[in-house]
Amino acid sequence: MAKVLSNKPLADKIFLLKVRFKDGINVKPGQFFNIKVCSEESYDPLLRRPLSVFDFDEDNNEVSFVYEIKGRGTRALSNYIKGDSLDIHGPLGNGFTVDFNNKKLILAGGGMGIVPLFYLAKYIEANNDLTLCLGAANKEVLKPLADYFANIAVELKLSTDDGSFGSQGTISCLLNNSSLGKEVEYDYLFGCGPEPMLGWLQSWLHEEEISGEFSLEERMACGNGLCLSCSCKTNDGNKRLCKEGPVLPASEVMLGGL
């Protein structure tokens, strides 16, 4: 159980939700929480909704989420207000690899895939060189998210589909860009975003001989490894994204596999 501290729109249909847990929790970047979006008196909507950690304040047990209203679950969530209690499970999943030191790291996020990269960036920026490549549909979505990264020491490269903010195009343009890839030697990439983007990143990593990892999404019923609804095909057999994931080695994932 957590208390809602605030739940406010960042952009059209995109909300920032901040909650406080009563008990101490320990959250790693890339982990997620599974949130009940209906009251105790109701079984509809039935399932929890998984959301990645956007930010975590350890001292106050505060977790922030950024979510887009997609259907009735997220719409219901957007109706919660300050002071409401929220039935939340988590943190769940494995989270990103965070024990890098003095490395040149790329964090590539597309759309809502940007969300888990913020806490990741904050977590690892002190000891590493970060390049953030963030893409979204348009300025309205990208700017409020990108603004969060302005305060941390990262190189920020932005693109929008319609060119309304940053360069026009997809994330692939940011990575193909001469300032990246060939000239600087990158050590590792973190990727999160729609499947086509991850597919492109996978080829790019292969070509550039860089390793990396992806945070992946699948419809989840339990978030606790019980139901196998979130299976992801890898070259090491099926993995449950809620348990062995949501972060998996980029080279292992067989996108569109199952």
Next chain:
Amino acid sequence: MAKVLSNKPLADKIFLLKVRFKDGINVKPGQFFNIKVCSEESYDPLLRRPLSVFDFDEDNNEVSFVYEIKGRGTRALSNYIKGDSLDIHGPLGNGFTVDFNNKKLILAGGGMGIVPLFYLAKYIEANNDLTLCLGAANKEVLKPLADYFANIAVELKLSTDDGSFGSQGTISCLLNNSSLGKEVEYDYLFGCGPEPMLGWLQSWLHEEEISGEFSLEERMACGNGLCLSCSCKTNDGNKRLCKEGPVLPASEVMLGGL
């Protein structure tokens, strides 16, 4: 649609709910409203919950309800707070006969059956002599309800099952009481309460050759006469309690009939 003005406990599990309608409405005593107790994003609980009018303030379009928490619908209703909007249908049903003048009238209510009698009493007290016979399980339930009647010019007779407030016993004791029945000539009775009480009243009215009417309850799905879930057997054929009722002539109703 109505706005919740207040929703507060009167006693353990008994709430007073006050709402304001945007548009002008016209409410008769004995009518009821059918209230949706789940959010727009949810189909559970599915059905509306019928509640009688406890009080009506015509000038401000304000309706008050008194309800007991029985199951998850009324429990969900108890979670609404000031400012929430509530999806309410009504007023529905026929309501009590109110065109009496200079009559001696008995209003007999048991348990939550007291609720519809308050607005009725207010409505007809100016032109008639009212005797209120109210019974409930105990003081905790009866007192807060009875207190409302204190301000209107009525004779108030109270009983509780456990004798904690008023005389001990059921409403039948109040009516059998020497001050009633034989000595005074009553013209008409309004009754509302559990079926055994109405059964007793029915016999009593018959014996005393007094006419009267009952406000009845049945599980309702639509409240609009569409589904026939609320049929009540009468000696004039089945009647829909939501449409031809909930108020029916006492002599017509065949209690426990269907």
Next chain:
Amino acid sequence: MDYKIDLKTELGSLQLESPVMTASGTCGFGRELTDFYELNELGGLIVKGITVDPREGNPTPRIAETAAGLINSIGLENPGLDGFIKEELPFLKSVNTKVLVNISGHSLDDFKKLAAGLAKQEGIGGIEVNVSCPNIKGGGLAFGTDPELVFKITDLVRKEYNGFVMVKLTPNVSNIIPVAKSAAEGGADALAVANTLPGMKIDIESQSPVLATGSGGLSGPAIKPVALRLVYEIVKHDILPVLGLGGIMTADDAIEYLLAGARAVGVGTATLIDPYAPIRIKTGIAEYLNKNNFENLQEIIGLAHKKGANL
């Protein structure tokens, strides 16, 4: 919000101005809905099931609420064939929308009599044959679970009645296809899919079933996935035009049925909770078509089969 989108559709020989009908048992005989809107706003009106003789229906409680569902056991309270013709039909004749009369029987002969009785009347758009009632001779199992009986009933009705005949199937079968085919062989023009699922609720305080009859028919959002799948299956087998119903609360729900191949939809339980539901749903379908650049309703009917062709 008039998008000038063509919402016309047809169920076999039955032409409808729009695809949304009210379902039997949830709109009475139409009269009550006129408090809310003109009945000609509806694609059609399917009235409460009638039987040969008047019935006072089952004892109460007749309904119980379940999670996102409603169980009912009204027991076909109705004025009987003659009562219907005398008391209800005159009003229905005055209505400018397609009126289907839902008929129910407990023997083959009942269905025959009802069809014959209605054949003599004007102003009826067609008959909906409810085969979900218990077959008294068959030990109480619903007629609709036996393809043979469904054939016989349909055939009897068809022979008595020249107009539009739609058979309303029960979802409570191991395999709906043989039943649907039987109705087609019996001469039905269309199928209504589906009726309620048998269900029960027990009151844990009184330790006995909530409904006076023990069990009843489950309707509402809870059953939508079940009925939708049946519609999809029947359409895949291309048996007869289908009216899809079961748990339709919003335009989105109705659109799912249309995408599954239903040519029209029925709205039942939703009308009980909001009498305007059928109209809201009609408008919402037009909005959806408009927003997604479809020219008319027909374009989306069955689309899920094309898109999910490998299923």
Next chain:
Amino acid sequence: MDYKIDLKTELGSLQLESPVMTASGTCGFGRELTDFYELNELGGLIVKGITVDPREGNPTPRIAETAAGLINSIGLENPGLDGFIKEELPFLKSVNTKVLVNISGHSLDDFKKLAAGLAKQEGIGGIEVNVSCPNIKGGGLAFGTDPELVFKITDLVRKEYNGFVMVKLTPNVSNIIPVAKSAAEGGADALAVANTLPGMKIDIESQSPVLATGSGGLSGPAIKPVALRLVYEIVKHDILPVLGLGGIMTADDAIEYLLAGARAVGVGTATLIDPYAPIRIKTGIAEYLNKNNFENLQEIIGLAHKKGANL
């Protein structure tokens, strides 16, 4: 909150310390639940369905949410019989509660092999036979819809396996009684009632079914009235002891099944939403018994039949 109330029960030859088991496919092979509580808190654990050979399961999306329901089409992802014995059984042997192994097949021979394979293993409380899978030879209809096949499967399993055998029925039948009787004739010790109902959801944006396989099995509160009625019917016919399941979310739900005559209950979907659900339910049953002055669990089993005797 220890009410010292006797919650013991039995399903035929299977003795249970308490009536709440986790349902197959919703508790993995038990390991994950140990993060939340000791497995011996459970009346029993019914593990994920296994098949003869390992299966990687169906393509994703494998689940869709519906009103108060969940449709799944996991496709029996599992390590196969040998994988189960090697990877999962050692842990399960260490567990101090009854472990039932759910077996699934696509041919009669599959069931025979699974029963024979498990017969050689120690530490298993019994077999739950899932007859809801499509019978490949029978055109894809579930085995469980055909009483003849249910008899054959049960008989095969019975002959290979000496221990406790429970047959898990599909609710998707016109009449459950002949199927239940066939399982009894085949030698089953108990029945699990019921599995999921076939269901579908269509995504109106992509105009195609949400599940990669088109349709799946509906579980959760939506189906509770349907499964509860089946339990009531089977108990009324006094065929075999019944494990009741389908949509049990709370103690109140479980109590409805017990009142209907189930001797134990299974909790599936609820465990997915709250892993503690089975424990909460167990405690809630004890509270109910205590509050209503029952001395032990057995007193309420089947009580709805006595109280609603005329139904």
